[in-house]
Amino acid sequence: MSKAAASSVSPCLPVALGELDIFLFGQGKHWDLYRLLGAHPYDGPDGPGYRFAVWAPNARAVSVISDANGWTPGAQALHPVAASGIWAGCIPGFEKGWLYKFSVIQLDGAVVEKADPFAFCTEMRPGVAARAWDLDSYAWNDGAWMKQRRARGLPLTDPVAIYEVHAGSWRWKTADYGSFYSYRDLAETLVPYVRDLGFTHIEFMPLAEHPLDESWGYQVGHYFSPTSRFGTPEDLRYLIDVCHQNGIGVILDWVPAHFPKDAWSLGRFDGTGLFEHEDPRQGEHPDWGTYVFNFERHEVKNFLLANALYWFKEFHLDGLRIDAVASMLYLDYSRREGQWIPNKYGGKENIAAIEMLRELNVVVHEHFPGAAMIAEESTSWAGVSRPVYTGGLGFTFKWNMGWMNDTLSYFAKDPIYRGYHQNQLTFSMLYAFHENFILPLSHDEVTHGKGALISKMPGDQWQQMANLRLFLAYMWAHPGKKLLFMGCEFGQWKEWNSREPLDWALMDFPNHQGAAELVRALNALHKAYPAMHDRDNDWTGFEWVDLSDYAASVITFLRKAPDGSPVLWAFNFTPIVRENYAVGCRIPGFWREIFNSDAALFGGGNIGNGGGVMARPAAYGDWPEYLSLTLPPLAAVALTPEG
Missing domain, CATH: 2.60.40.10 (Immunoglobulins)
Known part of the structure; x- marks a missing residue:
């Protein structure tokens, strides 16, 4: 008609x-x-x-x-x-x-x-x-993946390594702004790239429709519509389907904390505060210029919960990363006195938002076993990733913002001063198992004047590249799942700009190829050794060997598998080669070197331990044996006992 x-x-x-x-x-x-x-x-x-x-x-x-x-x-x-x-x-x-x-x-x-x-x-x-559209025009081909996900359950003991992507700036077809790769283009290019590097998941910054490119999708206009910038809803389904067929999970950023005030959008929909509170002390974010959802209203809560379930059911997502959770939990978030209303008990906790988040996590985990709910929560709120029945919020994982801030601060220091700040590396282990953590190196750390990851590193270009490799090795060795923003894997020099594609020309240079090779090797190691992932959330999977050698800026620790088999990590945070460096151990015999961030393949100087060392049968401190290691400059090495 x-x-x-x-x-x-x-x-x-x-x-x-x-x-x-x-x-x-x-x-x-x-x-x-x-x-x-x-x-x-x-x-x-x-x-x-x-x-x-x-x-x-x-x-x-x-x-x-x-x-x-x-x-x-x-x-x-x-x-x-x-x-x-x-x-x-x-x-x-x-x-x-x-x-x-x-x-x-x-x-x-x-x-x-x-x-x-x-x-x-x-x-x-x-x-x-x-x-006008429909929901049932795509035939999925990921049945094996979905069945396996349900059978496996939550990925708490899996070797999770996430590649974070802004779909509009990963690659372009031409040099002109707006020549974005489509969802189907990404299926043909991004998926094999991520699979080759060994990442287990792709996390997309918000793909729900948003009118302003510069918002990166965090000011959502249409909560149920995939952005048309990259194609149709069926095209996005195809991209996720291809990911699953290649063994890659898909996580999507989701924004239930606020929405924009555009006249055509949700705000004052029928002339009243329908989706938002009428009172700006409850219904607006002063910093962001956006409305806050009225979590107390059943219909609004239903809108959000149904939206989360929609992405899981209709797009087969494997996880949602919930943005700005702290702004939801606290009524006084980024507000001065007089700009907020206490709860019924006189406190600053947003009771309705807390109840909504708990119900959200219960319902998602009930309907989609194996799906992950991830909180970007920047405060010390207790129990974010603990079950609701224990008083927690019920998320699967929480971003470890403390680890990220402390580690970046440490690495930004000239190595001559690092010995005075070793506590910035060791402090994270005081709380590493309070939550199920993801270690995030996200887009937020490489934009808005913060500089690219490699530009945060001190020294000349050799030291910067070595520090980048050392940082990534330390991140993969530390307990917690991993998240790395696109471009960091090959050491992009420019900070991320959503209006430019990544600087792929750098991949023609050996040092940058080496950084990508290092990430590939770390992901392979992460998967191959249960010690590196199986007990990410348990003290029994970690043991300090020595955290006290601040004078040399060296730390050593063990990651341990459920059967006790260890991986020993030694980190030298200075540009000085440490020869005959004694590290205690309790297992005799040959220890094979399974990783060295200074390997020539990664762009390093190839200083190491010749494939491994024999444990020496003499007590060293409280350890019955010890290893005499060569620690490369600004580098990490990992060893494991043979047999």
Whole structure:
């Protein structure tokens, strides 16, 4: 049917919504809410078309405006569904791909155009209209992966190594801004690249539709629509499917903490604070200029929980990384006195947000066994990754921001001063097992004037490259899962700019090739030795050998597998070669050198231990044996006993 013909057809009678649907929505527990609200294919007595439903309880009237009816308010009116706050109706002849919005006559009589909160597909920015779409046009081929994920359960003992990607700036087709790789292009290029380097997961910065490129996706306009910058929803499904077929999990950044104030978006949807609090002391983030979701309202909580479940169910995601969790937990987050309202007990904790996060994690883990929920939480809130039944928030993992800040601060120091700051390396082990941690080196650390990872390193170019290799080795050796932002794996010199692709020309230079080889070797080591990952969250998987040699800026420790088999790590944080350096051990025989960040393959000087050393049968401190090692400059070595 032509758009002109469709525009002449009035909406049919309201689509019947079951009492159970309405009840569950009112309770905040309709997990398939996105199949109830929004626009969906519909075949009624007047022929096929689309049915529409939107929640706007305080609106005077709602109608569908589209390119099919000339964007005329009131031409195709929706009808109120009793006792639900929902307006609904169907339009015969409406076809997939047609653009539409809702015209809302708000409580005060103002007429506004609003985007569908449940849109599954949208037009390319700067347009904000939704496209009529469907959910069931893709045939998945990742059944083996999904079955294995369910059987395996949470990846707490897996060798998780995550490659963080901003899809709009990983690579471009040409030098012109906007020549992005599509989802399908990324399936052909990014997936084999990540697989070759040995990463287990890709974490994408937000892919939900957002109008402003510079927001990187953290100011979401359409929570249910993958951004059209890179293709259709089916194209994103294809990318995730290809990842799974290549043994790579997919994590997506998710932003339930706030949303933008754009007039066409969720804010003041029906003329009232519907998705947000009316009071700016509760409903706005002063720093970000955004609204805060009203977590106390059941329907709003349902919107967020159903959205999280939507990404898992309809896109087969393996995890969500929840942004800005601290801003949700604290009512006084980034607010001065008088800018916030205490909770009912007089405290600063956001009780409704805490309850929402706990329910979110329980529901996700119940519906999708093996899926990971990851918190970017920057405070010392206790129990972020502990089960809800123990009083925790129920996340699978928490980003270890303390480790990241302390380690980067240490590495930025000239080696001559590092001995005075060794506690910045050792302090993290006082709390390393309080949570299930991910060690993040994310986009936040290589932009906004912070410089690239390698540019944080002191010294000449040789020392900077050596320090980069040492930093990465220390990160992989330290307990905790790993996350590395794109470009850091080959030592990009420029800080990340979302309006430029990575500087891939550097991969023509041996030193940068060597850095990538080092990451490949670390990921292989990480997978091959259970000591390196199986007890990431347990003290029994770690043991200090010596943390006291601050004069030489050397630390040594063991990572231990469940059967006790160890990997010994020794780190020399100075540019001085340490020969005949004694390191205690308790296992006699030959210790094979399984890793050396100074290897020529990685761009180093190839100083090491000739493949390994024999333990010497003489007590060294509290250790019954010791190894006499050569520690390369600004380097890490790892050894394990033969047999």
